[in-house]
Structures are given as C-alpha cells and as structure tokens.
Amino acid sequence: MQWLRLICLAALCSALPARAAPAGDPFNSPLWPNMHKLMLGGGKVVFDPKVKVTIPERVEDGHFVPVTVDARELGEVRELVLFADYNPIPRALRYQPLAAQPRLSVAMRVNQATPIRAAALDGKGVWHVSGQWLDAPGGGCALPSQTRSTTDWNSLLGRVSGRAWREDGALRVRLGVMHPMDTGLVSNVARFNIEQLDIRDADNRLLARLETDASLAENPLFTLHLRPTPTPLLRASSQDNDGNHYTATLPLAP
Amino acid sequence: MPTLRLCLAWCALLLAPLAAALELRPQAIAPDTWMLEADTGYFTPQNGGFLVNMAFIATDEGVVVIGSGPSRQFGERYRKLIEDTTGKRVLEVIITHKHPDHFLGNQAFRDVPIRADAKTTAMIKAEGEGLAENLYRLVGDGMRGTEALAPTAPLNLGVRNIGGHRLEFIAVPGHTQSDIAVFDHTTGVLFAIDQVFNQRTPTLPNADLAQWRQSLAQLAAVPFKLLVPGHGPVSRDATPIAATRDYLDWLDATLRDAAERGLAPTEAMLLPIPERFAHWGEARAEWRRSIGFMYGRYERAALPWLTPPR
Ligand SMILES: [Zn+2]
Numbered sequence: 038m039q040w041l042r043l044i045c046l047a048a049l050c051s052a053l054p055a056r057a058a059p060a061g062d063p064f065n066s067p068l069w070p071n072m073h074k075l076m077l078g079g080g081k082v083v084f085d086p087k088v089k090v091t092i093p094e095r096v097e098d099g100h101f102v103p104v105t106v107d108a109r110e111l112g113e114v115r116e117l118v119l120f121a122d123y124n125p126i127p128r129a130l131r132y133q134p135l136a137a138q139p140r141l142s143v144a145m146r147v148n149q150a151t152p153i154r155a156a157a158l159d160g161k162g163v164w165h166v167s168g169q170w171l172d173a174p175g176g177g178c179a180l181p182s183q184t185r186s187t188t189d190w191n192s193l194l195g196r197v198s199g200r201a202w203r204e205d206g207a208l209r210v211r212l213g214v215m216h217p218m219d220t221g222l223v224s225n226v227a228r229f230n231i232e233q234l235d236i237r238d239a240d241n242r243l244l245a246r247l248e249t250d251a252s253l254a255e256n257p258l259f260t261l262h263l264r265p266t267p268t269p270l271l272r273a274s275s276q277d278n279d280g281n282h283y284t285a286t287l288p289l290a291p
Numbered sequence: 292m293p294t295l296r297l298c299l300a301w302c303a304l305l306l307a308p309l310a311a312a313l314e315l316r317p318q319a320i321a322p323d324t325w326m327l328e329a330d331t332g333y334f335t336p337q338n339g340g341f342l343v344n345m346a347f348i349a350t351d352e353g354v355v356v357i358g359s360g361p362s363r364q365f366g367e368r369y370r371k372l373i374e375d376t377t378g379k380r381v382l383e384v385i386i387t388h389k390h391p392d393h394f395l396g397n398q399a400f401r402d403v404p405i406r407a408d409a410k411t412t413a414m415i416k417a418e419g420e421g422l423a424e425n426l427y428r429l430v431g432d433g434m435r436g437t438e439a440l441a442p443t444a445p446l447n448l449g450v451r452n453i454g455g456h457r458l459e460f461i462a463v464p465g466h467t468q469s470d471i472a473v474f475d476h477t478t479g480v481l482f483a484i485d486q487v488f489n490q491r492t493p494t495l496p497n498a499d500l501a502q503w504r505q506s507l508a509q510l511a512a513v514p515f516k517l518l519v520p521g522h523g524p525v526s527r528d529a530t531p532i533a534a535t536r537d538y539l540d541w542l543d544a545t546l547r548d549a550a551e552r553g554l555a556p557t558e559a560m561l562l563p564i565p566e567r568f569a570h571w572g573e574a575r576a577e578w579r580r581s582i583g584f585m586y587g588r589y590e591r592a593a594l595p596w597l598t599p600p601r
Pocket of ligand 1: 388390466485
C-alpha cells in the first residue's frame with residue numbers, strides 16, 4: 038500500500054502548491070502548508086501550547102493511537118480539528134463543542150511517524166495549533182485491522198454503547214459505536230466510515246457535533262465533556278457514508 | 292589529530308555498551324545447570340534484543356537448551372558458549388512460548404530437534420514473521436540474517452528422563468496462549484521463564500490474567516529449590532511468583548477501576564504506579580504498553596450497550 042500513500046501525498050502536494058503558511062511550525066513539516074490550507078482553510082494561525090495534545094510516548098500498534106486534546110485554557114472555542122500530517126487521510130475529526138468543553142479523547146490510526154496536531158478555533162476566528170510528534174511503527178491505515186475479519190458485523194454494526202459520569206463542573210460522556218471505519222486504502226474494501234455523530238438533549242437541542250473520518254480507529258469510542266445540563270437523557274445519532282443511521286438514548290442519573 | 296582522536300574515543304564509547312551487554316557470561320546455578328541473566332530493560336541495538344534469561348542443562352546424553360535467543364547471531368554465539376562451557380553437544384532445544392526473543396535464535400540449532408508444544412508451534416508458523424518484525428525495528432543490525440524458524444519437533448507434557456535428569460514439562464498458560472515451564476526433579480531447578488518476572492515489569496501483549504494467575508498458583512506448588520524467572524535474578528523461594536501475582540492483581544484492579552471511572556486510555560496511562568512496582572525495570576513503559584494491549588476489554592465491559600444487537 039506504499040504506492041497508494043505516495044499517490045495520496047503527491048495529490049495533496051500538487052493540488053495545492055505551497056503558499057505562505059504561518060511560519061514557526063515546531064515540527065518543520067513539509068506538509069504543514071498543505072495542512073494549513075486543507076484542514077484550517079488557510080485561516081489565521083498561532084502555534085499555541087495552551088492547546089494540549091496527549092499521546093503515548095511510544096506506540097506499537099498503528100491501528101490504535103489514543104489521543105487526548107484539551108483546549109480549555111483558551112476559553113471560548115468554536116471548533117477543534119484533529120489531524121496527522123502524514124496520514125493518507127490526515128483529518129481524524131472536526132468537533133463543535135457547542136454545549137461541551139473544548140476537549141475530547143479518541144483513538145486514531147497512524148501509518149508512519151507524523152505530527153499529531155490539534156487546532157482550536159477561538160472566538161475571534163484564530164486557529165490555535167499544537168501537537169505531538171508520534172514515532173509510529175506504521176501499518177495503521179494501509180493494513181487490514183486484526184479484528185476486521187473476526188468481528189461479527191452482522192449483529193454488531195452500528196451498535197452503540199455509552200455511559201455518563203457527573204464530575205465537578207462537567208458531565209463526562211463516553212460513547213462507542215461499533216463500526217469498521219474502513220479507510221478504503223486496503224485492497225478490496227471500500228471506504229466505509231461514520232461521518233457524523235450528534236449529541237442532543239431530551240428536547241433535541243444540539244449539544245455537540247462531531248464530523249469523523251476513516252483515520253479514526255475501528256469501533257470509535259469518544260470521551261466528551263459536556264457542560265452541566267438538566268436534561269434527563271442524551272440522544273446520540275450518527276450516520277456513515279453508506280447512509281446508515283445509528284441512534285441511541287443515554288439516560289442520565291440525577 | 293584531535294579530530295581523529297575524538298572520533299575514535301566517540302566510536303569506542305558507542306561500541307562499549309554493545310560489547311559489554313553482549314558479553315555472554317553463564318552462571319552455574321545448580322549441578323549441570325547454567326543460566327545467562329539478561330538485561331531488564333527494553334529491546335535496543337546495544338543489548339541486541341537479549342532481554343530474557345537463558346538456561347541450559349548438561350545431561351549425560353547432551354545439553355538441553357531452554358530458549359534459543361533473540362537472533363541468529365545471538366543463537367550462534369550462544370551455542371558455541373554452551374559447547375565450550377559444558378564440553379558436550381547440544382541434544383535439543385525447548386521453546387517455552389511464542390515470544391520472538393525466545394525463538395529467533397533457532398537457526399543456530401537447526402540440526403537438532405527444536406521442541407515446542409503444538410499450539411506454540413502453530414502460532415509461530417502463523418505469526419512468526421510478524422512477531423519478529425518488531426524486533427527487527429528495535430534492534431536493527433544485530434538481527435541481520437535472522438528468520439523465524441518454527442520449532443521442528445513436538446514437546447509432550449509430563450516427565451522425560453534425559454541423561455540422568457528427570458525433566459517435567461508443565462503447561463502454565465497465561466503469559467501467552469501456551470507456555471511451558473520445565474522442572475528438573477534431579478536438581479530441583481524450576482525454569483518458570485516468562486511466567487515469572489523478578490524485579491522487571493511483566494510484559495502482557497498476549498496475556499490472559501485469569502489463566503496466568505492459575506498457572507502462578509501451580510508453579511508456587513512445585514517443590515523447587517531454585518527458581519529461574521524469565522527476567523531478573525534467580526530465587527530460592529517463591530517471592531517472585533507472589534510479586535508477579537501481586538502485579539497482575541494490581542493491574543487488573545486498576546484497569547477495571549479506570550474503566551469504571553470513564554478514563555480514556557491516555558488518562559489511564561498517567562495513573563500512579565505503587566512504590567513496590569515503580570522501581571522494577573520498565574515499570575512506566577510496560578504499564579503504558581499494557582493499556583494498549585488490555586484496556587479495551589475493560590472499557591468494553593464498563594460501557595453498557597444502549598442498543599440491541601441487529
Ligand atoms: Zn514472553
């Protein structure tokens with residue numbers, strides 16, 4: 038699958054001739070100008086350590102790279118984008134926290150050593166970008182996952198699990214959706230991934246929205262932190278690129 | 292020529308740990324019995340991937356070798372060392388489980404039976420190359436010429452009398468899907484290998500904690516005089532067995548508690564490690580690795596399904 042990755046990167050590079058992207062990329066990544074354009078729409082950027090990205094210091098399985106992003110220090114955050122420069126599908130997700138804190142945990146796939154970056158859009162329309170260098174063993178995106186063939190997708194596809202915890206000043210929510218999140222980069226398996234996950238309250242008010250990509254790990258599990266809400270339950274609804282809808286209700290203990 | 296001298300000094304410095312770490316010095320631990328005690332760190336080019344204790348028993352029929360080492364190069368040196376130390380030929384090699392640093396030296400012993408139980412042999416055949424890959428990446432040059440050669444002969448459980456030694460092969464799964472311990476009734480030495488870690492944090496890529504705990508209980512009941520763990524020094528009593536058990540219990544309880552509190556893996560990785568384990572080799576690194584291997588199961592168990600199966 039090496040060639041596929043090369044084609045992906047070549048396409049990225051040629052489609053978008055490097056323009057003046059904000060200088061000072063701490064990783065000096067040659068792909069940063071393209072990331073700036075593709076991920077952040079070429080918007081105003083500052084590199085800002087107030088956005089915290091936490092990953093393991095060493096990773097042995099490129100199929101599962103846990104990441105935590107925390108941009109609470111910025112105050113108001115409209116959007117969070119998580120991406121990896123060298124991934125064939127760089128973006129893992131875009132998060133609109135709405136009624137949630139600007140932080141989350143997920144796991145993504147990584148194909149080779151790459152910066153893992155998070156960008157947080159503040160109230161003034163400025164992207165605050167930070168990241169961690171991940172020295173990966175490779176083989177996350179372009180290799181079939183170990184469980185792809187052994188999971189009984191007939192009964193499990195789209196099955197939702199979840200639980201909520203009341204913490205100081207926040208409602209910790211973990212939501213998992215059983216889904217292969219196929220990248221389309223493995224031979225004979227078309228891209229098949231969850232594209233959106235919404236969380237609403239009992240009155241169907243949107244509390245948080247995630248746009249997700251196939252570079253998230255299989256069976257994605259999201260850890261979100263909602264601001265305290267009186268709603269007795271949460272509604273989760275998601276859809277994949279095949280038009281399947283998955284919905285679930287998570288009751289909240291008072 | 293200050294530059295050249297500096298360069299030479301620098302090169303010597305680089306090479307020194309390589310030579311020192313790879314100086315293989317067998318310790319006589321019991322009659323006819325030797326062991327090579329390994330580094331308790333992690334795979335590096337300096338240690339050549341030699342991280343697991345190796346042992347051999349010189350019987351009247353020839354030498355029984357437990358584990359062949361992490362590479363072809365290591366295996367070749369190890370075999371010569373065995374023959375020089377004992378003055379005897381190698382009779383057979385016992386592969387206790389599927390981890391690559393225990394069998395990648397097999398090429399050096401291909402003219403004698405290399406024994407493993409059917410399950411381990413099947414797993415090495417199916418996964419050998421993949422298991423070796425990680426070592427190639429971490430150890431680099433020292434792995435040159437190494438291929439995953441699968442065991443060539445069966446290993447039956449129970450007692451076999453070999454050249455005046457009464458050797459018992461005991462199934463003690465849990466560290467992997469299949470692990471074999473060797474008890475020499477003649478000398479009282481129990482080769483527990485990777486079922487028991489002494490002062491080094493256990494590695495859990497293929498662990499089944501329930502089975503492992505059962506196997507530790509079984510090992511503790513063996514009337515041994517000397518215990519050879521997979522990592523760390525030998526022991527005259529069952530302290531390392533109890534300590535390994537203690538660690539597995541702590542890990543199990545801590546992962547369950549973390550999942551019940553809703554911690555993400557990155558948060559669980561930062562949890563404190565108790566004093567009694569924190570000074571063991573690779574404590575933080577193995578904790579982090581174990582979360583990668585095992586935490587998913589605990590998370591799964593702590594999150595109720597919100598929708599029925601399709
Ligand atoms: Zn092992």
